[in-house]
Amino acid sequence: MPLLIAMLSLLPGPVLAHPHIFIDAKFEVVAASDGSISELRNVWSFDQVFSSSVVVDFDKAGNPTLTPSELKAVGKTVRDSLAQYGYYTNVTSNGKAVAMAKPDAIQADFKDGSLILTFSLKPEQKTFLKGNTIFGIYDKTLYTAVDFATDNDMTVSGANMARCKRKVIRPNPKEVMAENQAALTSMFFSDPKGTDYSLLVATRLEVQC
Template structure:
């Protein structure tokens, strides 16, 4: 399965070619819109002391992409992904997406919260869809005071991560007792209209360097009062 001619280093590899083991060309007009679709769920977990303990993600991939993964990783050709094959898929994604921090972006009062690499990715194949789940912990103690913003998006615009319902972005744990949660869904048409000239230039040069995906990403905002 040849996607396109390799021209750029690994920093330009997109999720589809990461998981299939290919290298693709630099993003261009064809890559300025999603090619992979994911139904996502996100959970931020707080400890009893009011600190961010970990974040958890579950990604269910579209059937077309899931089928391509089946073809690439079904080594024994039994038309299913056995546990060892699923582990190979999960490990490939775990290693490949580290440079994108697994599409997870968190700020606390405007400052970026660094996350550790997931210890493990869990893989499953359910009803024709690849499902990956994983969790990450903050590298440093992160007190939940003020405003925390959680968003999950692909900066290359190649993968669309969709949260179908507001309940798919949740908080849990006693440490969130003094916090209020709000899901924000930006109007992509309005953002496009306001930034049309700039986005046209950015889209067709290097989408991986733009912040358009950040602007339109659904996000979870949590406001916490001090104890």
């Protein structure tokens, strides 16, 4: 099993309380002319430690970089392995979860020592930006930390988006822990598939239309 799959895969238990992979992300909600979600655009830049491990795992030519064919293999591996985790993309429309279809492809690149993945997701069913829609890009297992450096890294675009209000929510982890102290122990130790804590502390984009 390639190292990339192993490191991105779901691992059991409280070991996952501390992230081991770090992503600097950019996220864009693109609206169609009818007010539905056209696509969700993602750009992920991985930390150099993890990126170097991917080079070791996929470099078949014996050089310290990845060829176009090797990068294509990285993209295919991530596309297949992260499907069961929803590509760390969690969307709700008025409190109801919105399922995402598998992306057509994931484009991989390697720049300045970092692996960069670019891909777009589309809802499995047409979903309108009506009422309250929340977009969260996070790993429920807490093994991978997804960070948005500024609020401008979570954006909206497309027709009629001027009618909507955009808000980036950045919970304070210390406040979250203080408010949920009684429940956190059971969250970490009783749910091997991830915890509610990841949702509580995740940076997310709220769009109200």
